[in-house]
Amino acid sequence: MLSLTVEILLLLPLVFVLTTYTLSMWISRYEPRRHARPGTMIYWLCKEYFWMILYLFIATFISPIDQMLRKGKRNFTVDPNGGPLIVILHGYMSVPTHWLIMQRRLNNKGFHNVLRYSYHSLSGSIDAWAEELAKQMEPYHGQGIVMMAHSLGGLVAVWAAAKMPKGTVKKIITMGTPFEGTLMSDFALTFNARKLYPYTPEIETTKKLMEELDKDIEFVCLWSRFDELIAPPESAAPERARNVEIKGIGHTGYHFEADISRFI
Numbered sequence: 001m002l003s004l005t006v007e008i009l010l011l012l013p014l015v016f017v018l019t020t021y022t023l024s025m026w027i028s029r030y031e032p033r034r035h036a037r038p039g040t041m042i043y044w045l046c047k048e049y050f051w052m053i054l055y056l057f058i059a060t061f062i063s064p065i066d067q068m069l070r071k072g073k074r075n076f077t078v079d080p081n082g083g084p085l086i087v088i089l090h091g092y093m094s095v096p097t098h099w100l101i102m103q104r105r106l107n108n109k110g111f112h113n114v115l116r117y118s119y120h121s122l123s124g125s126i127d128a129w130a131e132e133l134a135k136q137m138e139p140y141h142g143q144g145i146v147m148m149a150h151s152l153g154g155l156v157a158v159w160a161a162a163k164m165p166k167g168t169v170k171k172i173i174t175m176g177t178p179f180e181g182t183l184m185s186d187f188a189l190t191f192n193a194r195k196l197y198p199y200t201p202e203i204e205t206t207k208k209l210m211e212e213l214d215k216d217i218e219f220v221c222l223w224s225r226f227d228e229l230i231a232p233p234e235s236a237a238p239e240r241a242r243n244v245e246i247k248g249i250g251h252t253g254y255h256f257e258a259d260i261s262r263f264i
Contacts, residue, residue: 005060009053009056009057009060010053012052012056013049013052013053013055013056014049014052016052017045017048017049017052017228017250020184020228020229020251021045021228023184023187024184024228024229024231027183027184027231028231028232031232036248040248043248044226044248044249044250047248047250047253048226048228048249048250048251048252048253051250051252051253051255051256052252054256055098055252055255058095058097058098058100059094059095059097059098062097062100063095063097063098066096066097066100067095067097070096076115078113078140078143079112079113081112082110082111082112082113083110083111083112083113084111084113084143084144084145084146084170084171085113085115085140085143085144085145085146086106086111086113086114086115086146086147086148086264087115087117087133087137087145087146087147087148087157088102088103088114088115088116088117088148088149089117089119089133089147089148089149089150089153089154089156089157090116090117090118090119090121090150090153091121091149091150091151091152091153091176092121092151092152092192092193092196093121093122093193094121094150094151095118096116096117096118097116098255099116099255100116101255101256102148102255102256102260102261103116105258105261106261106264109261109264111264113143117133117136119132119133119156121152121192122190122192123192124192125192126152126155126156126159126195126202126206127159129156129159129160130156130159130160130162130163131160131163133156133160134160134163134164137160137164137168141164141165141168144170145164145168145169145170146169146170146171146172146173146264147160147161147169147171147172147173148173148175148264149172149173149174149175149177150174150175150176150177150254150255151175151176151177151178151229151251152177152192152196153174153177154172154174154175154176154177154179154221155177155179155196155202155206157172157174158172158206158209158210158213159205159206159209161213161214161217162209162212162213166214166216167214167216169214169217170216170217170218171217171218171219171220172217172218172219172220173220173221173222173263173264174220174221174222174236174241175222175223175254175260176222176223176224176227176229176230176236176251176254177221177236178196178203178230178235178236179203179206179207179210179221179235179236179238180198180203180207180232180234180235180238181196181197181198181199181200181203181235182196182197182198182229182230182231182235183197183198183231183232184228184229184230184231185197198235207238210238210240211240213240218242219240219241219242220241220242220243220244220263221236221237221238221241221242221243221244222236222244222246222254222260222263223236223237223243223244223245223246224236224245224246224247224248224249224250225245225247226247226248226249226250227249227250227251228250228251229251230251244263246259246260
């Protein structure tokens with residue numbers, strides 16, 4: 001049984017990485033892209049495969065334990081000397097446990113007020129998730145909230161920030177968030193993922209909210225041309241934000257790459 005589980009954990013990410021990169025390259029075949037040398041591309045591909053294995057391992061074995069421990073800590077207490085409140089939002093079909101490594105890195109840098117927020121990305125809507133997040137953040141309006149979000153979580157962060165009083169959110173950092181939509185969502189199996197296709201009501205509303213967002217909010221968007229799930233990749237780099245291109249990182253790698261935490 002254990003050997004079968006290990007084989008599945010090795011095979012699934014390989015199939016996923018090869019399939020998504022093949023589809024992404026096919027979709028983007030008419031668009032100019034920055035190409036790396038074959039050896040570099042293979043290295044990036046292997047690295048994303050490794051991150052996918054780690055991603056599945058955490059979801060399968062670590063997340064159940066983490067969820068049990070989190071249930072015993074229902075009330076989040078802010079440390080006055082622990083820096084701003086950093087709220088990490090996971091992406092589609094992800095779990096807060098995937099950000100344990102990032103939380104540890106932030107703790108080591110002196111940021112101790114880190115909340116790994118959870119929402120059910122398979123059901124509900126962006127508006128409902130954002131409404132609940134804004135409600136949960138009411139006790140912390142005076143803390144100077146920093147939102148750190150991956151993929152779909154970036155849209156939730158923008159919608160939630162728009163629902164909070166001015167000055168509540170100080171900074172939004174997104175990683176691989178398709179603000180302009182992604183053509184890869186056309187291959188998604190669930191309705192919520194297909195809402196990320198360009199020009200859907202959710203994407204158009206996000207664009208409008210970004211324009212209306214408080215200009216005092218520092219907005220940083222991390223994006224990569226090697227992101228297999230964002231097509232075109234520039235969708236994750238809106239004009240409203242300070243955009244930082246990360247070379248050679250795939251959609252899963254944002255969870256684990258060491259350099260990501262320095263943008264806090």
